[in-house]
Amino acid sequence: MVIATPSRRDVLQFTAGAGALPWLAACASATGDELGVEMPELRAVGQPMPQGVPLPETPPLAKSEDSVGFAIVGLGDYALRQMMPRFVNARRAHIAAVVTGNAEKGDIIGAAYGVPEDARYSYENFAEIAEDDRVDAVYIVLPSGLHMEWTEKAFAAGKHVLCEKPMALSSAECERMIAAAEQAHRKLMIAYRCHFEPFNLRAMELMRAQAVGDIRVIRTDQHYRAGPATPAQNWRLSRALGGQGPLEDYGIYGVQSALYLSGEMPESIVARAYRPKDDPRFSEIAAYVGTLMQFPSGAVAQLSTSYDSAGSNRAVVRGTGGTLTMSPATSYTGNRMTLDTGTAEILEPGDPTVQFAGQLDHLADAIRDDIAVRTSGEMGLRDVRLMEAIYLSAAEDRIISMNPDGTMKG
Ligand SMILES: NC(=O)c1ccc[n+]([C@@H]2O[C@H](COP(=O)([O-])OP(=O)(O)OC[C@H]3O[C@@H](n4cnc5c(N)ncnc54)[C@H](OP(=O)(O)O)[C@@H]3O)[C@@H](O)[C@H]2O)c1
Numbered sequence: 001m002v003i004a005t006p007s008r009r010d011v012l013q014f015t016a017g018a019g020a021l022p023w024l025a026a027c028a029s030a031t032g033d034e035l036g037v038e039m040p041e042l043r044a045v046g047q048p049m050p051q052g053v054p055l056p057e058t059p060p061l062a063k064s065e066d067s068v069g070f071a072i073v074g075l076g077d078y079a080l081r082q083m084m085p086r087f088v089n090a091r092r093a094h095i096a097a098v099v100t101g102n103a104e105k106g107d108i109i110g111a112a113y114g115v116p117e118d119a120r121y122s123y124e125n126f127a128e129i130a131e132d133d134r135v136d137a138v139y140i141v142l143p144s145g146l147h148m149e150w151t152e153k154a155f156a157a158g159k160h161v162l163c164e165k166p167m168a169l170s171s172a173e174c175e176r177m178i179a180a181a182e183q184a185h186r187k188l189m190i191a192y193r194c195h196f197e198p199f200n201l202r203a204m205e206l207m208r209a210q211a212v213g214d215i216r217v218i219r220t221d222q223h224y225r226a227g228p229a230t231p232a233q234n235w236r237l238s239r240a241l242g243g244q245g246p247l248e249d250y251g252i253y254g255v256q257s258a259l260y261l262s263g264e265m266p267e268s269i270v271a272r273a274y275r276p277k278d279d280p281r282f283s284e285i286a287a288y289v290g291t292l293m294q295f296p297s298g299a300v301a302q303l304s305t306s307y308d309s310a311g312s313n314r315a316v317v318r319g320t321g322g323t324l325t326m327s328p329a330t331s332y333t334g335n336r337m338t339l340d341t342g343t344a345e346i347l348e349p350g351d352p353t354v355q356f357a358g359q360l361d362h363l364a365d366a367i368r369d370d371i372a373v374r375t376s377g378e379m380g381l382r383d384v385r386l387m388e389a390i391y392l393s394a395a396e397d398r399i400i401s402m403n404p405d406g407t408m409k410g
Pocket of ligand 1: 041043045046047048074075076077078079099100102142144164165166191193235249
């Protein structure tokens with residue numbers, strides 16, 4: 001098996017088959033097949049309209065002449081409830097097209113957002129977008145296992161790409177996406193919204209300014225309890241569409257925070273994953289992943305993430321001179337942050353909701369002014385490499401030594 005840069009197939013096999021893998025062998029006795037669990041298709045397929053989706057009262061208009069037109073690929077929960085309603089706040093980005101496997105939904109959403117009928121695409125006729133000059137960039141907001149395929153299609157159509165996190169489910173897929181961007185001479189940005197969110201930006205500044213002294217321990221928790229569902233009903237529970245566990249979708253915020261709060265890359269990683277017995281939700285993936293990262297300075301990060309425990313979204317940095325606590329740390333809205341260096345100070349650096357338009361305008365500026373993107377494909381690749389090391393450590397029950405670029409040593 002390839003270890004350094006496993007292909008998607010390797011990664012899937014690596015947790016699927018072997019009874020020798022410690023966390024699978026010790027924690028789970030039945031496979032999805034044995035549990036009679038139906039698996040989802042690994043391709044873009046339209047889904048029903050989510051309930052209670054907010055729609056604009058009047059279609060929002062582009063605010064500038066050089067506003068960047070985005071095609072939204074995948075009209076799911078996050079696109080419809082968070083990103084699309086926030087385009088109205090962008091100064092240089094607007095919705096120019098939608099791409100969906102549910103034409104009826106495409107018409108309802110398209111009409112509400114002022115998307116002309118001939119700019120409402122399906123997965124089948126997506127390639128025609130290449131001829132559509134109204135579309136400059138494609139926003140991929142599909143299940144994570146489809147990110148690489150649709151990013152490559154968007155670059156083949158000559159468009160720039162904003163791709164949701166995680167960038168993809170293996171480093172090999174990420175490398176292909178970066179190569180496709182280079183070949184197309186187009187921008188690739190990963191939608192890491194916390195790099196545009198005032199609480200997280202302030203936390204980064206505080207850590208660089210030694211506000212808690214020398215950092216000793218970073219602790220992150222990203223948890224929620226997935227409702228009763230099978231992988232076919234919830235792609236996040238499917239290895240092919242969601243990855244190997246909660247790390248890719250939610251725990252990735254802990255991985256990211258550990259790096260941008262410490263300002264370091266780990267030199268070693270040790271991890272544990274847990275898959276409960278005979279639970280159809282976890283017929284394919286881990287329910288819990290716990291990681292210890294050691295940084296060159298001696299600081300450690302303890303990351304925990306789960307799809308089966310009560311909600312938490314928290315980051316705590318403990319240094320020699322104080323503690324920074326963020327809870328919720330990376331929410332869409334309502335983030336909270338306290339700096340305690342003897343007396344506790346509540347910090348309110350701004351409105352978290354600016355993060356959505358912030359990332360749209362950033363990509364628009366990068367395209368129009370030809371500047372580098374802050375959350376690049378290389379950053380997405382780095383994080384996927386770290387997640388591969390985490391799962392490998394859990395699978396092989398060993399400490400993984402890391403290179404500064406996030407690749408594994410040896
Ligand atoms: N940055 C963040 O804070 C954040 C938050 C949540 C999610 N996300 C990311 O956004 C992406 C989408 O997440 P989501 O929560 O919006 O998911 P979702 O509600 O399940 O929506 C996914 C959409 O993708 C399309 N789709 C195409 N093929 C599909 C398939 N085989 N199975 C399921 N859906 C399929 C469907 O749109 P159509 O019906 O229009 O075809 C579906 O509605 C993921 O990469 C996720 O990690 C990011």
